[in-house]
Amino acid sequence: xxxxxxxxxxxxxxxxxxxxxxxxxxxxxxxxxxxxxxxxxxxxxxxxxxxxxxxxxxxxxxxxxxxxxxxxxxxxxxxxxxxxxxxxxxxxxxxxxxxxxxxxxxxxxxxxxxxxxxxxxxxxxxxxxxxxxxxxxxxxxxxxxxxxxxxxxxxxxxxxxxxxxxxxxxxxxxxxxxxxxxxxxxxxxxxxxxxxxxxxxxxxxxxxxxxxxxxxxxxxxxxxxxxxxxxxxxxxxxxxxxxxxxxxxxxxxxxxxxxxxxxxxxxxxxxxxxxxxxxxxxxxxxxxxxxxxxxxxxxxxxxxxxxxxxxxxxxxxxxxxxxxxxxxxxxxxxxxxxxxxxxxxxxxxxxxxxxxxxxxxxxxxxxxxxxxxxxxxxxxxxxxxxxxxxxxxxxxxxxxxxxxxxxxxxxxxxxxxxxxxxxxxxxxxxxxxxxxxxxxxxxxxxxxxxxxxxxx
Amino acid sequence: xxxxxxxxxxxxxxxxxxxxxxxxxxxxxxxxxxxxxxxxxxxxxxxxxxxxxxxxxxxxxxxxxxxxxxxxxxxxxxxxxxxxxxxxxxxxxxxxxxxxxxxxxxxxxxxxxxxxxxxxxxxxxxxxxxxxxxxxxxxxxxxxxxxxxxxxxxxxxxxxxxxxxxxxxxxxxxxxxxxxxxxxxxxxxxxxxxxxxxxxxxxxxxxxxxxxxxxxxxxxxxxxxxxxxxxxxxxxxxxxxxxxxxxxxxxxxxxxxxxxxxxxxxxxxxxxxxxxxxxxxxxxxxxxxxxxxxxxxxxxxxxxxxxxxxxxxxxxxxxxxxxxxxxxxxxxxxxx
Numbered sequence: 057x058x059x060x061x062x063x064x065x066x067x068x069x070x071x072x073x074x075x076x077x078x079x080x081x082x083x084x085x086x087x088x089x090x091x092x093x094x095x096x097x098x099x100x101x102x103x104x105x106x107x108x109x110x111x112x113x114x115x116x117x118x119x120x121x122x123x124x125x126x127x128x129x130x131x132x133x134x135x136x137x138x139x140x141x142x143x144x145x146x147x148x149x150x151x152x153x154x155x156x157x158x159x160x161x162x163x164x165x166x167x168x169x170x171x172x173x174x175x176x177x178x179x180x181x182x183x184x185x186x187x188x189x190x191x192x193x194x195x196x197x198x199x200x201x202x203x204x205x206x207x208x209x210x211x212x213x214x215x216x217x218x219x220x221x222x223x224x225x226x227x228x229x230x231x232x233x234x235x236x237x238x239x240x241x242x243x244x245x246x247x248x249x250x251x252x253x254x255x256x257x258x259x260x261x262x263x264x265x266x267x268x269x270x271x272x273x274x275x276x277x278x279x280x281x282x283x284x285x286x287x288x289x290x291x292x293x294x295x296x297x298x299x300x301x302x303x304x305x306x307x308x309x310x311x312x313x314x315x316x317x318x319x320x321x322x323x324x325x326x327x328x329x330x331x332x333x334x335x336x337x338x339x340x341x342x343x344x345x346x347x348x349x350x351x352x353x354x355x356x357x358x359x360x361x362x363x364x365x366x367x368x369x370x371x372x373x374x375x376x377x378x379x380x381x382x383x384x385x386x387x388x389x390x391x392x393x394x395x396x397x398x399x400x401x402x403x404x405x406x407x408x409x410x411x412x413x414x415x416x417x418x419x420x421x422x423x424x425x426x427x428x429x430x431x432x433x434x435x436x437x438x439x440x441x442x443x444x445x446x447x448x449x450x451x452x453x454x455x456x457x458x459x460x461x462x463x464x465x466x467x468x469x470x471x472x473x474x475x476x477x478x479x480x481x482x483x484x485x486x487x488x489x490x491x492x493x494x495x496x497x498x499x500x501x502x503x504x505x506x507x508x509x510x511x512x
Numbered sequence: 513x514x515x516x517x518x519x520x521x522x523x524x525x526x527x528x529x530x531x532x533x534x535x536x537x538x539x540x541x542x543x544x545x546x547x548x549x550x551x552x553x554x555x556x557x558x559x560x561x562x563x564x565x566x567x568x569x570x571x572x573x574x575x576x577x578x579x580x581x582x583x584x585x586x587x588x589x590x591x592x593x594x595x596x597x598x599x600x601x602x603x604x605x606x607x608x609x610x611x612x613x614x615x616x617x618x619x620x621x622x623x624x625x626x627x628x629x630x631x632x633x634x635x636x637x638x639x640x641x642x643x644x645x646x647x648x649x650x651x652x653x654x655x656x657x658x659x660x661x662x663x664x665x666x667x668x669x670x671x672x673x674x675x676x677x678x679x680x681x682x683x684x685x686x687x688x689x690x691x692x693x694x695x696x697x698x699x700x701x702x703x704x705x706x707x708x709x710x711x712x713x714x715x716x717x718x719x720x721x722x723x724x725x726x727x728x729x730x731x732x733x734x735x736x737x738x739x740x741x742x743x744x745x746x747x748x749x750x751x752x753x754x755x756x757x758x759x760x761x762x763x764x765x766x767x768x769x770x771x772x773x774x775x776x777x778x779x780x781x782x783x784x785x786x787x788x789x790x791x792x793x794x795x796x797x798x799x800x801x802x803x804x805x806x807x808x809x810x811x812x813x814x815x816x817x818x819x820x821x822x823x824x825x826x827x828x829x830x831x832x833x834x835x836x837x838x839x840x841x842x843x844x845x846x847x848x
Binding site: 115116153154155158159160161162164165166168169170172173186189190193194197198209211216257258259262289 | 662763803808
């Protein structure tokens, strides 16, 4: 590997850009989210039986502030579809909800119940990356058409279900999350030397840590890990982890703590003056429902959104799909959407588009095989931008985004600084199709083997 | 020695012929379940039967020996992880080997844990069992390169009866028929075995220890050793349940080693009634339905379970089976 690459050139080669507009061209027949005014008449005979969606996410516990908006996103899309007559103008969508907080084992049982007893047509949702590897294989064996909104661990399609048929996943793959935050750090604070980490002690935290570390090894070779804290998921007391991180005298503290846990973390960190003592970067700070983060949140923090979406971007009239989504969501629920809400909303329309396309080709209500064939390689324009489902691994890909927390008068909570949004083309931070499965993830080995170590 | 005096409302030796009279129609009923109910019903009942084996083992300690273990999740987990590790490292796929592995694994772990725990009784025993189970839980949680951490370990569909029945084809059909019967047979065997154990001189001795430790010691019962054996048997039953549960769930995660799962085993047993032989069995099956449907129908499922537990303790201290027996007795008495 040629070592004489400098960081700035490499970052711009990756397409890491600040404040960029969306760069892609829309095809004539590209499906978009939302219900069109004049719908094409479906072909053939369509039954009027309700279309049942089983939706599972966190409705209780500290994870609910991040996971529950997912249900609202799906509900909003379903209501819009129903208001226009239903899927193919006939089948009304019915959403059954189930609490992911019941635990992995209860979730497996519940998925079985939804399919075998409630006869759902489609399974959607899931927040925790601990749950998709459990539910994915069960969905395959139950032969239930499934689109996970999140639960984005690389492990699902790398190992648990390497050849998915019935299951898809919409939001960006998890490795992208750690990479996005690491690239934002390399671009913003490239001189950081002493890095302290605080990550939740389960697969997501470890995945974030691995990818933050491998990208930093390449782009910030001078950086060293001076402290690691692994709070248990669902912890409310972070003081020992905060004091440990501060005691290691870091330039930068990085965290992938999320949901209600993150709210507890930043509030406690304020008391310890952590944000004055070191710079702070996160993967999921702004991933919770926006109103869950208070005005006391520090500004200028690298605030991750799971590398997926923040409701303020693309802003204004630049991308009307986002503007109208945020307005409709706010009108319906009196709050602003997070990336999960956007994911579930887009997933519902992705399904709708696949059903319509299959109907156009074959007429009548398409069977699951037809819908699956239409979903493979499908692309849709959603509020966040274009989402593409790769046919080989059924994984959704879209541009990764991250930004900096900022308080503005328009909102009672921090948002991403509109002038400093960082976007990265997803193909530059995820393993390409055909790349051999690796340990801990394919993306990890791909970065390790193909990225150069840059000169400062 | 005369027949042991029966302490009112405590498990006691029963007549085996009368027990058979009750058990035979229930067994027949359980055997036709997959033929008459939809697949989901049979799978859900299989879960209940598996938990019943675990609760039956648990109650040998609580109901018969008078020791409240708060760490039985450990043995359930050892059974489950034995299977998962056999799949991961030995590439084994036979259910019989799984069961053997789970028995060996849980014998080793309960033997060691038992030596530590049975020296104490009451709250000290409970806390010790809880602490030891949490040690195993944190090992399963932290040693993710071995145990898969929170992702757990996957267990594919096993082959049954030495490879005669395999899970090739539709897994739902396999689970609701072949596997259901497999669980049912083992459930029957476990119930029969437990019945023999509690009605044997060994079982009597345990009950004597429970009722009066000092007296039992005076008549020559070696308390420590009896408790230890009871602990071992109890743990192995629960371990066996863990092994049978894994293929149903498809994977094992540290959740089942956590003390909250021990709490569920206690809940099941209290729900059914720990003072009767059938109590834990009924409790486990009912709890399984209760939790599944509470989770399925409301996001306030924790509240539902909590209310049931409180109501139970306040109004039905003898559990479902105890209360049913009492009702039956009153009914019989009121008739001339």
